[in-house]
Amino acid sequence: MDALQAIVGRWVSREMLLFLLVLVTLPIWIEPFGLYQYLGVEIVIWMIYGFGFNLLLGYSGLPSFGHGAFFGIGAYAFGLFQVQIFENLLLGIMGAVAASFVAGAIVACFLSHRRGIYFALMTIAFGQVFWFIAIKWHALTGGEDGLLNIPRPALEVAVTSVGLGSNVALFYFALSVLAVVIVVLWRLVHSPFGKVLQAIRQNETRARFVGYNVWLFKWAAFSLSAAIAGLAGSLFSMAQQSAYPDVMSLHASGIIVMMTLIGGGFVSFWGPAIGVAVYFLARDVLGTMTETWLLWFGLLFVLVVLFKPEGIAGAWQQYVGTGSHRRVASLFRLGRK
Amino acid sequence: MALFEAHGIHKRFGHQVVLEQINLSFESNQLSGVIGPNGAGKTTCFNVLTGRFKPDRGQVLFDGEDITGLAPNGIARRGISRSFQIMSLFDEYSALENLLIALPEVRKRGFSMMRRLDADSEAADRASCVLARVGLAGSEHRRAGDLAYGERRSLEIGVALAAEPRLLLLDEPTSGLGADATARLAELVRSLKSDYSIVVIEHDMRFLFDLADTISVIHWGQVIASGTPEALRENKWVRRSMLGRVE
Numbered sequence: 185m186d187a188l189q190a191i192v193g194r195w196v197s198r199e200m201l202l203f204l205l206v207l208v209t210l211p212i213w214i215e216p217f218g219l220y221q222y223l224g225v226e227i228v229i230w231m232i233y234g235f236g237f238n239l240l241l242g243y244s245g246l247p248s249f250g251h252g253a254f255f256g257i258g259a260y261a262f263g264l265f266q267v268q269i270f271e272n273l274l275l276g277i278m279g280a281v282a283a284s285f286v287a288g289a290i291v292a293c294f295l296s297h298r299r300g301i302y303f304a305l306m307t308i309a310f311g312q313v314f315w316f317i318a319i320k321w322h323a324l325t326g327g328e329d330g331l332l333n334i335p336r337p338a339l340e341v342a343v344t345s346v347g348l349g350s351n352v353a354l355f356y357f358a359l360s361v362l363a364v365v366i367v368v369l370w371r372l373v374h375s376p377f378g379k380v381l382q383a384i385r386q387n388e389t390r391a392r393f394v395g396y397n398v399w400l401f402k403w404a405a406f407s408l409s410a411a412i413a414g415l416a417g418s419l420f421s422m423a424q425q426s427a428y429p430d431v432m433s434l435h436a437s438g439i440i441v442m443m444t445l446i447g448g449g450f451v452s453f454w455g456p457a458i459g460v461a462v463y464f465l466a467r468d469v470l471g472t473m474t475e476t477w478l479l480w481f482g483l484l485f486v487l488v489v490l491f492k493p494e495g496i497a498g499a500w501q502q503y504v505g506t507g508s509h510r511r512v513a514s515l516f517r518l519g520r521k
Numbered sequence: 522m523a524l525f526e527a528h529g530i531h532k533r534f535g536h537q538v539v540l541e542q543i544n545l546s547f548e549s550n551q552l553s554g555v556i557g558p559n560g561a562g563k564t565t566c567f568n569v570l571t572g573r574f575k576p577d578r579g580q581v582l583f584d585g586e587d588i589t590g591l592a593p594n595g596i597a598r599r600g601i602s603r604s605f606q607i608m609s610l611f612d613e614y615s616a617l618e619n620l621l622i623a624l625p626e627v628r629k630r631g632f633s634m635m636r637r638l639d640a641d642s643e644a645a646d647r648a649s650c651v652l653a654r655v656g657l658a659g660s661e662h663r664r665a666g667d668l669a670y671g672e673r674r675s676l677e678i679g680v681a682l683a684a685e686p687r688l689l690l691l692d693e694p695t696s697g698l699g700a701d702a703t704a705r706l707a708e709l710v711r712s713l714k715s716d717y718s719i720v721v722i723e724h725d726m727r728f729l730f731d732l733a734d735t736i737s738v739i740h741w742g743q744v745i746a747s748g749t750p751e752a753l754r755e756n757k758w759v760r761r762s763m764l765g766r767v768e
């Protein structure tokens with residue numbers, strides 16, 4: 185029992201359990217709040233996307249403004265697999281992850297020797313290339329309309345088969361994927377690999393001079409993060425039952441950057457989750473009150489960048505870190521350690 | 522053959538020739554000094570020797586192997602470690618983490634993704650040892666960015682030491698330090714002398730003339746004199762141009 189506890193303790197943290205507990209109960213309380221089940225699906229998918237994105241932005245310090253490309257490639261790959269090859273959930277997802285990993289790995293070959301603004305500009309350029317291909321390669325992608333009628337294949341476990349037709353079922357499936365992503369990424373950022381990525385973010389030159397092949401680490405971080413974006417994209421194409429070029433646009437790529445920054449990806453592992461939740465709540469709560477909600481969200485982004493670049497998680501850490509709130513702090517520590 | 526040799530190194534930036542023709546050799550288990558006026562090309566020379574810049578001409582040999590033009594990480598892996606004149610630390614990491622990252626055993630596992638670095642007590646012990654060695658015992662968990670200037674200077678050397686180098690290159694380790702702190706740092710470098718092969722660039726003549734086994738003087742991109750401190754004291758040119766302060 186103790187041994188089991190030790191193993192669990194090594195992989196799972198208290199914040200993680202709390203976070204997953206909130207999400208597990210979401211289908212029960214989301215409708216009484218006046219919201220709807222599909223929102224939960226969207227939130228969970230974008231959280232997967234956000235956590236993977238933050239490996240690059242927050243941990244490695246590499247700003248990608250073209251990550252929508254890999255989200256989109258995952259979505260198209262999943263759809264094409266189901267429609268052109270055969271209907272299978274897990275193989276389709278694996279195909280999507282592989283496709284976006286390969287695309288990310290190729291792009292990363294052109295990016296990994298760059299830093300700062302040059303890196304950012306290159307990601308925009310590549311993002312636009314993929315977006316353009318998605319619109320113009322009509323035969324494969326369906327052009328502006330996209331791929332339609334993508335099925336939601338059932339989940340086959342041993343002899344039983346669980347249909348994912350309902351949004352609640354799809355929510356729980358996506359949540360299981362999110363749980364795996366979180367456990368793996370949490371582990372990864374505390375591993376030597378993750379520590380080296382953070383070292384490179386802080387001082388690339390010194391990392392090189394203590395013997396690290398910085399190029400290879402950047403390449404790996406980018407490719408991994410692209411693969412996770414593709415994973416999220418595959419779930420998104422199931423959720424929407426279609427795949428379309430919009431998610432690959434510069435605008436869509438910018439949204440994941442905003443979410444991650446507003447949430448506080450630079451100071452907290454949980455930053456992207458906070459940012460995603462805030463974004464969707466703003467969209468659906470503010471959105472019912474005013475058509476210009478995105479303007480207000482954009483304003484929030486500007487304020488965060490100007491006054492609190494560490495985002496909401498950073499503000500929270502500061503609040504909790506000062507004096508009387510230590511107890512709460514020990515319970516809800518959002519820090520990286 | 523010396524541990525480290527540089528032959529005919531020439532380096533220019535655009536039209537500006539910074540290193541005309543540098544010949545150096547550093548013996549193992551010695552402390553070699555490099556001196557020269559501001560802008561003489563000392564740091565550039567280190568940068569060429571450690572792979573930051575490729576030389577336009579010339580050859581760099583380490584333990585008989587030609588390492589000319591290798592990338593910095595390749596040279597570091599062969600056992601050449603350096604510190605920087607302008608401090609270069611991982612500011613958001615604790616002092617201990619700065620050293621952990623530099624340990625060869627951590628570097629070799631750099632692509633291990635699923636085991637926890639903070640659970641590796643052996644590596645942490647080794648990093649603590651290095652920290653104590655540079656006089657920062659007890660500062661394990663302080664952020665490098667929060668350390669005092671003098672402490673950061675020591676940590677700068679610590680990061681280079683943690684890599685377990687066969688040759689340690691220090692670029693003006695006392696830069697910006699007051700008299701007391703400079704004396705403490707001199708003690709630290711002296712204590713390293715018995716265990717490492719060291720090359721130190723210094724402005725502070727007194728510092729080097731006390732410590733070094735041999736000294737090379739770089740001026741106008743060339744080594745204009747080299748020898749033991751005693752021999753150099755007698756060198757006319759050195760006397761005239763630089764050693765006013767020593768005597």
Ligand SMILES: Nc1ncnc2c1ncn2[C@@H]1O[C@H](COP(=O)(O)OP(=O)(O)OP(=O)(O)O)[C@@H](O)[C@H]1O
Pocket residue numbers: 534539557558559560561562563564565566606
């Ligand atoms: N990357 C670079 N590009 C262009 N010029 C450079 C570069 N690095 C150094 N230089 C020039 O080379 C010359 C030598 O500089 P270097 O830093 O090597 O001198 P130094 O001997 O270390 O001086 P100091 O004692 O001030 O540290 C200077 O004129 C400097 O402007």
Ligand SMILES: [Mg+2]
Pocket residue numbers: 563564565606693
């Ligand atoms: Mg210099």
